[in-house]
Amino acid sequence: QVQLVESGGGVVQPGRSLRLSCAASGFIFSSYTMHWVRQAPGKGLEWVALISYDGNNKYYADSVKGRFIISRDNSKNINTLYLQMNSLRVEDTAVYYCAKEGQQLAHGGDWFDPWGQGTLVTVSS
Amino acid sequence: SYVLTQPPSVSVAPGQTARITCGGNNIGSKSVHWYQQKPGQAPVVVVYDDSDRPSGIPERFSGSNSGNTATLTITRVEAGDEADYYCQVWDSSSDHVVFGGGTKLTVL
Numbered sequence: 001q002v003q004l005v006e007s008g009g010g011v012v013q014p015g016r017s018l019r020l021s022c023a024a025s026g027f028i029f030s031s032y033t034m035h036w037v038r039q040a041p042g043k044g045l046e047w048v049a050l051i052s053y054d055g056n057n058k059y060y061a062d063s064v065k066g067r068f069i070i071s072r073d074n075s076k077n078i079n080t081l082y083l084q085m086n087s088l089r090v091e092d093t094a095v096y097y098c099a100k101e102g103q104q105l106a107h108g109g110d111w112f113d114p115w116g117q118g119t120l121v122t123v124s125s
Numbered sequence: 126s127y128v129l130t131q132p133p134s135v136s137v138a139p140g141q142t143a144r145i146t147c148g149g150n151n152i153g154s155k156s157v158h159w160y161q162q163k164p165g166q167a168p169v170v171v172v173y174d175d176s177d178r179p180s181g182i183p184e185r186f187s188g189s190n191s192g193n194t195a196t197l198t199i200t201r202v203e204a205g206d207e208a209d210y211y212c213q214v215w216d217s218s219s220d221h222v223v224f225g226g227g228t229k230l231t232v233l
Contacts, residue, residue, distance in 0.1 A: 035222065045160075045168065045211050047222035059220045062126075097167055108222065109215035111158035111173035118167055 002026040002114055004098050009119030012088055022081040022098030022116055030054070030074035031104040034081045035112060038094035038121075048096070049083065052107055059108065064092075088123045095120050127216040129225035136231040137202050145228045147195040147212030155214045157195040159188055162209045162227075171210075172197060199230075207232045 008020040022034070036048040049060045049070040058070050069084040081098050096119055099112035130148040137143040147157060157175050160168035170179055172188035175195065185200045199206055212225040 037222075037224075044209075044227040045162075045213075045224045047224060050222065061221065102170070102173060108220065109156060109217070111170050111213070112160075112168070113170045113173075113179065115167040115169070 002100070004100060004114060004116035006096065006098055006116045006119040009096065009121045011122045011124060013125050014088060014090055014123055016088055017084070017086045018088060018121060020083040020085065020096055020098075020119060020121070022083075024079045024081065024100070027100070028104070029072075029079040033101045033106055033108065033110070034072060035099045035101070036070060036081075036083050037097045037099055037112070037115070038092075039097070039118075040091075040094040043094075046094070050108055051081070053105055057107065085121070088121075090123050093121060093123045126219055126221065127214070127223050129212055129214065129223055131210075131212060131225040131228045133226070134229045134231065136233055138233045139202055139204060141202055143199040143202050143206070143230055145197045145199075145210050145230065147197070147225050148193055149195075149214065149223075150193060152193055152195050152214065153191045155190075155216075157188065157190050158213045159186075159197045160211045160213065161206075162211065163207075168211065202230075202232055204232050206230060 003025045005023045035050045051070045067087045071082045097115045099115045101110040159172040161171045162168040171186045175190040176188045209227045211227045
């Protein structure tokens with residue numbers, strides 16, 4: 001059974017950093033491009049970043065470029081996606097979801113299936 | 126940057142057909158994916174690649190895409206279909222994923 005479990009959310013002051021993790025299981029993690037998507041309270045979905053299956057390609061939304069870093073560990077016993085969030089702003093407050101692309105070895109154009117349950121990040125002084 | 130436009134809300138009576146549109150410049154040349162999100166839950170894909178349906182999604186859900194508009198159609202709407210629906214594409218010119226603003230489906 002494919003499963004994605006996010007962790008690392010919490011309350012943080014503006015300007016500080018936070019690292020989110022997404023533990024993957026039930027599929028060949030190293031064969032799938034992965035994404036982070038966020039949703040501010042009461043708002044719609046906003047794509048944040050993607051990392052290709054091999055880690056060689058990374059793309060970011062303009063709103064987080066230069067502040068957030070996506071990475072992954074494809075080691076057999078790790079299989080984890082990360083999002084390092086630096087210089088956090090109040091407007092970064094959201095539920096952050098990790099999501100797997102629908103097909104192996106795809107690169108950005110696929111659908112997301114499944115999504116994790118999300119982890120809440122609150123940026124507040 | 127590429128923009129997807131959805132109506133904020135659509136209302137339909139039980140048993141009727143709901144159509145949710147997603148507008149974008151020449152969207153017919155892109156693959157469109159649709160998600161259903163119920164309150165407090167993560168999104169779930171209901172249609173991918175314009176018109177394909179994942180296993181476990183009822184045949185009542187279908188999609189089409191042509192010109193400047195993609196459409197998610199839900200026939201024989203049930204109370205359990207009440208949710209937010211989002212369209213999504215890949216913008217190859219910017220290497221960005223783009224979501225529509227979302228449509229709240231209300232079952233009267």
